Structures are given as C-alpha cells and as structure tokens.
Amino acid sequence: MYDLVIDDTGTGKLTLKGDLTIQHVQELKQSFQDVASQAKELHLKFTDVERADLAGLQILCTAHRSLVKGGIPVIIAGKVPAALREASDAAGFKGCVSDDDQSGLWTGG
Secondary structure, eight states: OEEEEEOTTSEEEEEEESOBSGGGHHHHHHHHHHHHHHOSEEEEEEESOOOBOHHHHHHHHHHHHHHHHTTOOEEEOSOOOHHHHHHHHHHTOOSOSOTTOOSOTTTTO
C-alpha cells in the first residue's frame, strides 16, 4: 500500500500505491504518522491509484493539513491521479484550508 524512504537529510519519499479507500485507512494513517515522526519534508507520489473514497480523502486531508501546520512541506511528485481528483470533486474538496499550502494536492498537482 505504501513505501516510505527517508534519506539522511530528512526528506521523506512516500509512494501511495493502490486504492485510497476505507479498506486502507489504517495503512494510510500509519504512513503519514511515520512521515510526521521522521521527516522534515515530504515528497508524495501516487502509483496505480484507481479508486478513492471519502474515507481516503479525509485521511489525506487531515494528514496534509497536520504536516503543513507542523512545518513539514508536502511536495507532490508527479501527477495527482484522476481517481483522486474525481473523488475530491465529488466530495466538494476545492482546496486546502491552509492559505500557505502550495503542494497542489487538491488542485491537481
């Protein structure tokens, strides 16, 4: 579901693989907890994401907001998958609540 590598500089590279759905909420939550406790910056990449639901969106949103507020920049590596964009549009996610966020997570990366 996820692959996290943190280099010597504290840069975390998190790849989320597969569906971002309620069935994977615990794994998603754990991946972001690992980032928050170990990284100074996060490069977030999505691979083979075909489905996303409200539970997956909520975990992403909460983790994203917490990381940014905690001083850990989130940088999108690559494109935000269509499944995530479609789910966020359907749920009414139009942007981050943080005005200082430039990651592009909710605006298409």
